[in-house]
Amino acid sequence: MTKYRPASALEGRIASGWSLVISAALTAAIFAADTIFIISPALSVLYILPLLILGNSGARALVAHFAAICIGLAITAFVLGLPLSFGPMALPNLAIGIIAISVTARQLIRSERLQRQLAADERRYRGVFNSMAVAIWECDLRPIETAVSDLQARGVRNIRQHLAHHSDLVGDLRRRVLITDVNDTALRMIGVPDKQAFLRQLDDFLVDSDEAFISCITAISEQQPLFQTQTRVRTAKGEELDVLMAFGLEGSSPLERVVVSLFNMTEQNRLARLIAENKEQLARAQQSAALGQMSASIAHEIEQPLTAIQTSLDAATRWLRRDPIAVGEVNASIQTGLHATQRAMDVIRRIRALIIGNTETESSALEIDALVEEATTLIETDIINSGTRVVHVLNARTVLHADRILLQQVVVNLVRNAVQAMAQTPPDERRILIETMVVEDVVRLKITDCGPGWPPEILAEAFAAFRSTKPGGMGIGLSVCRTIIEAHGGSISLRDAETGGATVEIMLPASQPAANAASLSSDLRMQIRKNVASAR
Structure with missing residues (x-):
């Protein structure tokens, strides 16, 4: 279409020239008739005819000048005709003619301004239309409107259902809808060089099923x-x-000129599919990681029970070698080993449940102070061998509804970590302070050692799985501890102690005061001490 613009401009100039000639000739004829023949003073109204001819051509810019000439000619003709044309209606008729010429010229000038404004708006619209980053089609949807009106006139109420059973009608409407204009973005998206090659039927470009087009027809009908x-x-x-x-x-x-916007979703859909695939792969990787974490956690948590089993069996072997055999001591060592075996089985079962996402605990009423003493006794071998002194300041005297095995394991892990953290501390300074108290219905358990404290780079990630401060450590203990505490509705935090060393604080919701604090069997505690002594 662009290549024809010069010819159109030339034709416009020729048309304007002819309009000017015709208007001038008509004006001269009117003036002659008004002066020579003196037909009527109202003849001046006819001067609006050349103005209208100019106004409907490309010579609108001359309307004002031509109107002034026409008014001058009307007045000249009136003066030249005096006194023959003078009468009671002469001046009113002249005034009517001048007013008609002025009003006509004003309307034509206003029309010309509106035409210029309309042309400017059209150019602005085309500029925006072609520069938009979104592809835009102008479509003539009148065939759809006509078809919908025909169907409704025939009594069809459910347009969608009717079209679903008449695919031939849908296909015919697709072929009848025309694309009347497109912007440059649409040309680039479709890969068409110019508009002439693009302006075809809508059906030439749609490849989807009729469902989308049926939805379009339904939207127009509604x-x-x-x-x-x-x-x-x-x-x-x-x-x-x-x-x-x-x-x-x-x-x-x-x-007839419905603007349709099209946004290319191909890349977004491809990325969405890629993200979905990556999520699926990540889920599988997380499952594998969870299995690895479960295996590492179980290996970490059963280390202490296995050590107790080995110690008990070594002690039983030594008692068997005595002469005479200490049958009672052998039996006690075996019972201790069986107890440790059962604990290892309980730990495996509970840790597995936590790792695979089953955080439901087996709650029972237990006294927190007694649980701390019992847990400390379970790791007493490590405590004694390291030369560490454990100080209990247990003032909670409160019953919790919690999982005994899991909470014991938390205390065991934290005390073992404290013992290992003081490996470089002088033996006479190795001390662990374990405190319990109740503050506003919250049980607070603090474990403080005299080691080097928490390294700043470790403190922020201490609870992450497989993150350890110890050489050869698996980094499982604190991660499992937090999982267990949170499963009980509590929280765990780490910080450096004011007097040096590291502090771990656990907060759990309290249940009710304990009437009688339960304590660990003194026989079992004594048997563990004997096993340690015998193993030496």
Whole structure:
């Protein structure tokens, strides 16, 4: 279309020239008739004819000048005709003619300004239309409007259902809808060089099923203010693109120039599919990591029970070698080993449940002070061998509803960590302070050692799985401890102690005061001490 613009401009100039000639000739004829023949003073009204001819041509800029000439000629003719044309209606008729010429000229000038404004708006619209990053089609949807009106006139109420059973009608409407204009983005998206090659039937580009087009027809029949759908279009190279198509429908707007926006969703959909695949792979990787964490956690947590089993069996072997055999001591050592075996089995079962996501605990009423003493006794071998002194300041005297095995394991882990943290501390300074108290219905358990404290780079990630401060450590203990405490509705925090060393604080919701604090069997405590002594 661009290559024809010079010819159109030349034709416009020729038309303007002819309009000027015709207007001038007509003006001269009117003046002659008004002066020579003196037909009527009202003849001056005819001067609006050359003005209208100029106004409807490309010579609108001359209207004001021509109007002034016509008024001058009307007055001249009136003066030259005196006194023959003078009468009671002469001046009123002259005034009417001048007013008619002025009003006509004013309206033509206003029309010319409106035409210029309209042309400027059209150029602005075309500029925005072609520069938008979103592909835009102008479609003539009047065939759909006509078809919908025919169906409604025939009594069809459910347009969607009717179209679903008449695919031939849907296909015919697709072929009848024309694309009347497109912007440059649409040309690039479809891969068409110019508009002439693009302006075809809508059916030439749609590759999707009729469902999207049926939804479009239904939206028009229901006069929906906004319609959008996802569909597929075919490029000039035969490629298929995923697009989001949208257009607005206003009740009074004609359907001959409906602006349809198309947003290319092909890359977004590809990335969405890639993200979904990566999520699935990540889920599988997390499952593998969970299995690895479960295995490492179980290995970490059963180390102490296995050590107790080994110690008990070594002690039983030594008692068997005595002469005479200490049958009672052998039996006690075996019972201790069986107790440690059962504990190892309980730990495996509970840790496995936590790692696979089953954080439900086996709650029972237990006294927190007694639980701390019992847990400390279970790791007494490590405490004695390291030369560490444990100080208990247990003032909670409160019953918790919690999982005994899991909470014991938390205390065991934390005390063992404290013992290992003081490996470089002088033996006479190795001390662990374990405190319990109740503050505003919250049980607070603090374990403080005299080691080097928490390294700053470790403190922020201490609870992460497989993160350890000890050479050869698996980094499982604190991660499992936090899981257990949170499963009981509590919290665990780490900080450096004011007097040096590290502090771990656990806070758990209290249940009710204990009437009689339960304590660990003194026989079992004594038997563990004997086993340690015998193993030496």
